[in-house]
Amino acid sequence: MEKKSAILACILVLNMCTSISLVQCEYYSQSLPYNQVKEQKTSLHFYMHDILGGSKPTAVPIARANSGQGGPAPFGTLFAIDDPLTEGPEITSTLIGNGRGMYVSASQDAIPTLVMYMDLGFTSGKFNGSSISVFSRNPITESPREMAIVGGRGLFRFAKGYITVHTHSFSGNGDAVLEYNAEIVHP
Known part of the structure; x- marks a missing residue:
């Protein structure tokens, strides 16, 4: 009798495992066509403080080309950044987030150009916990100049736009204080 109940229990467990695995074998779900997703536009205005000098720099070189060039950012220099984002141009202005990432001096031309990858993360207000991702060239002597927004997270998930x-x-x-005007399109 015990043998029959053990066999019956094994068959029951095997049957349950088989039915569970069949339920989870679907690898896709129904999705909406992209043109049915409602998008909105958000405009943001803030300042970024890129500090290379002093006792607590927010941008530091992490690699340099062996070219012998001078200046704060000779061609081939890679910087890591953790720059404060503020409401106003003063460093004492209300802190709203930080710009973290990297930029490289990527031009041998007369116009110095950086290529930037950074995550502009917001730590206060309506957009707290959200960020926009920037990956673009930045010809630093042009004004205004434009950089591409290529994504985001939080409220800015699937973001696109420009700064x-x-x-x-x-x-x-x-050291530089940069005024940013972001136009962000997101769901």
Whole structure:
């Protein structure tokens, strides 16, 4: 009798495992055509502080080309950044987030150009916990210049758009305060 109940229990367990695996074998779900997703546009205005000097820089070189060039960002120099984002141009203005990522000095032309990858993360207000991702060239002497928004997270998931940048101030050691106007399209 015990043998029959053990066999019956094994058959029952095997049957349950088989039915569970059949339920989870579907690898896709029904989706909406993209043109049915409602999009909205958000405009943001803020300042980014890129500080190369002083006792607590927010942009530091992490690799340099062996070219012997001078200046704060010679061709081939790669920087890691953790720049504060503020409501106003003063560093003491309300902190709204940070720009984290990297940029490389990527031009041998007369116009210095950076190629930037950064995540602009917001830490206060309506967009707290959300960010926009930027991957673009940045010809730093042009004003205004434009950078591409290629994605985001949180409220900016699936974001696209652009940022216009104006250099608000620039010091001799490479410190800069940059005015950002972002036009973001997102669901």
